[in-house]
Amino acid sequence: MKYELFYWPHIQGRGEYVRLALEEGAADYVDVARLPEGEGGGRAAVSRMLEEATDGRTPFAPPILRAGKLLISQTANILLYLGPRLGLVPKAEAARLWAHQLQLTISDLVVEAHDTHHPIAKSLYYEDQKAEALRRSGDFRALRLPKFLGYFERVLKANPAGDGCLVGKSLSYVDLSMFQVMSGLAYAFPRAMARVQSGCPRLAALHQSVQERPRIAAYLRSGRRLPFNDHGIFRRYPELDADA
Numbered sequence: 001m002k003y004e005l006f007y008w009p010h011i012q013g014r015g016e017y018v019r020l021a022l023e024e025g026a027a028d029y030v031d032v033a034r035l036p037e038g039e040g041g042g043r044a045a046v047s048r049m050l051e052e053a054t055d056g057r058t059p060f061a062p063p064i065l066r067a068g069k070l071l072i073s074q075t076a077n078i079l080l081y082l083g084p085r086l087g088l089v090p091k092a093e094a095a096r097l098w099a100h101q102l103q104l105t106i107s108d109l110v111v112e113a114h115d116t117h118h119p120i121a122k123s124l125y126y127e128d129q130k131a132e133a134l135r136r137s138g139d140f141r142a143l144r145l146p147k148f149l150g151y152f153e154r155v156l157k158a159n160p161a162g163d164g165c166l167v168g169k170s171l172s173y174v175d176l177s178m179f180q181v182m183s184g185l186a187y188a189f190p191r192a193m194a195r196v197q198s199g200c201p202r203l204a205a206l207h208q209s210v211q212e213r214p215r216i217a218a219y220l221r222s223g224r225r226l227p228f229n230d231h232g233i234f235r236r237y238p239e240l241d242a243d244a
């Protein structure tokens with residue numbers, strides 16, 4: 001199967017959760033919007049997907065994955081589809097539902113991380129909602145970040161198959177996504193993350209182990225991995241990472 005990923009070309013964004021799974025699974029894929037515009041790439045490639053109904057199943061927002069005749073959107077839904085095909089989730093239904101449940105919780109965390117800098121509206125500039133962003137990020141750092149990471153740390157600790165991964169006894173797409181969220185949070189909130197992470201040794205070890213996997217390490221070194229920047233979901237605005 002040759003997969004086509006459609007995602008905005010200049011940020012990691014939610015496309016990165018899908019990319020990490022495709023890379024670890026050694027999948028044959030094209031990151032369509034990263035192709036030159038003359039070859040059907042660029043932002044227009046994504047916009048086209050949002051405008052053209054395919055069997056009446058037009059996606060609302062990227063990332064979008066084309067797999068043969070299937071067009072799939074919603075990050076967690078894409079990973080639900082890819083997981084078994086790329087060997088990135090256990091076979092049992094209960095484990096797949098558990099993986100999906102954790103992935104949806106990661107999606108919730110991603111939304112909250114985004115809303116620290118855009119608490120009022122996506123359509124407004126950060127500078128137009130800075131006062132609200134300062135209040136929102138204070139709550140995020142003090143309460144939400146420790147609550148989410150503390151939860152995932154407990155999930156690791158409680159995994160009956162071992163605390164090296166979140167689901168079952170080997171790496172799943174959820175571990176890859178957890179790696180991405182932690183990387184993004186460490187970029188956006190280096191001070192808050194240093195405080196919270198000291199109480200989450202298993203999560204820190206998981207992050208390290210994912211980063212060292214040969215295919216992930218090769219991907220992270222490659223030009224396919226864009227650096228974090230201040231247009232994406234995780235942004236480094238030092239004023240939003242003040243001391244507790």
Ligand SMILES: N[C@@H](CCC(=O)N[C@@H](CS)C(=O)NCC(=O)O)C(=O)O
Nearest residue numbers: 013014061062063073074075076107
């Ligand atoms: N819940 C969706 C959210 C998708 C989403 O918000 N995509 C962003 C880019 S990361 C977008 O382009 N949104 C356009 C919009 O919300 O109008 C997912 O997890 O895939």
